[in-house]
Amino acid sequence: MKIKDGEPKNAGASSLVIALVTAIVTALITGYISYSTAKYQAEKQAAIILSFTKEQFAARLEEYPKLWRILASISTRSERLTPEKAHKIAEDLNIWFYDKGGLVADSVTRSIVYDLREACFNWKSGEQPPAIFNFKQALIYSCRNDLSLVSNEDAKPSDLHVEERNRRIQELQKKAGFINVP
Numbered sequence: 001m002k003i004k005d006g007e008p009k010n011a012g013a014s015s016l017v018i019a020l021v022t023a024i025v026t027a028l029i030t031g032y033i034s035y036s037t038a039k040y041q042a043e044k045q046a047a048i049i050l051s052f053t054k055e056q057f058a059a060r061l062e063e064y065p066k067l068w069r070i071l072a073s074i075s076t077r078s079e080r081l082t083p084e085k086a087h088k089i090a091e092d093l094n095i096w097f098y099d100k101g102g103l104v105a106d107s108v109t110r111s112i113v114y115d116l117r118e119a120c121f122n123w124k125s126g127e128q129p130p131a132i133f134n135f136k137q138a139l140i141y142s143c144r145n146d147l148s149l150v151s152n153e154d155a156k157p158s159d160l161h162v163e164e165r166n167r168r169i170q171e172l173q174k175k176a177g178f179i180n181v182p
Contacts, residue, residue, distance in 0.1 A: 056104060057147070063101040064143045067113070070096060074136045083123045086132065090121035109142040 070092045074081060081089075096102065097113050105113065116135035123129055 059100065059104040060146055063104055064147065067096055067101055067143065071136055071139065074132060081128050083125060086120040086123045090117045093117040093120065106146045109139065109146055112139045112142050
């Protein structure tokens with residue numbers, strides 16, 4: 001082995017091997033840290049989502065009965081609905097919509113509350129518009145669906161799938177002309 005300036009001849013090769021080993025070890029450590037961090041973040045995100053879902057369900061379970069009491073006035077077993085009573089229902093729906101209920105409700109449910117409120121508010125005279133009853137029925141179904149309480153008697157026909165429910169709700173919304181739907 002020739003020594004040049006005090007270095008062995010293969011010193012450059014040794015330096016290269018050391019640099020390669022250092023790079024590989026650094027890459028492995030960085031990869032492990034990245035993987036561990038990503039795994040931790042994913043687990044943390046899943047826990048947050050689960051916690052939020054539980055809190056959201058509990059909040060809906062607290063708020064939807066308030067909406068249910070408002071809807072009782074539209075029941076076919078209640079006193080005959082008049083435009084004046086419908087306007088009061090619209091006011092009650094508006095209060096619910098801009099309170100905690102509107103914050104925790106699903107977007108489809110909020111949309112139906114809005115449409116029912118508008119249908120009640122816009123009824124000035126004559127026979128009860130069919131949209132009021134139709135939106136009430138859609139709202140009942142939507143609330144129960146949000147709480148995973150949908151049963152066969154909630155829909156007509158009784159075997160509606162979610163896509164079909166949403167399609168029918170959109171048809172009602174278009175027919176009533178209260179909001180723009182896709």
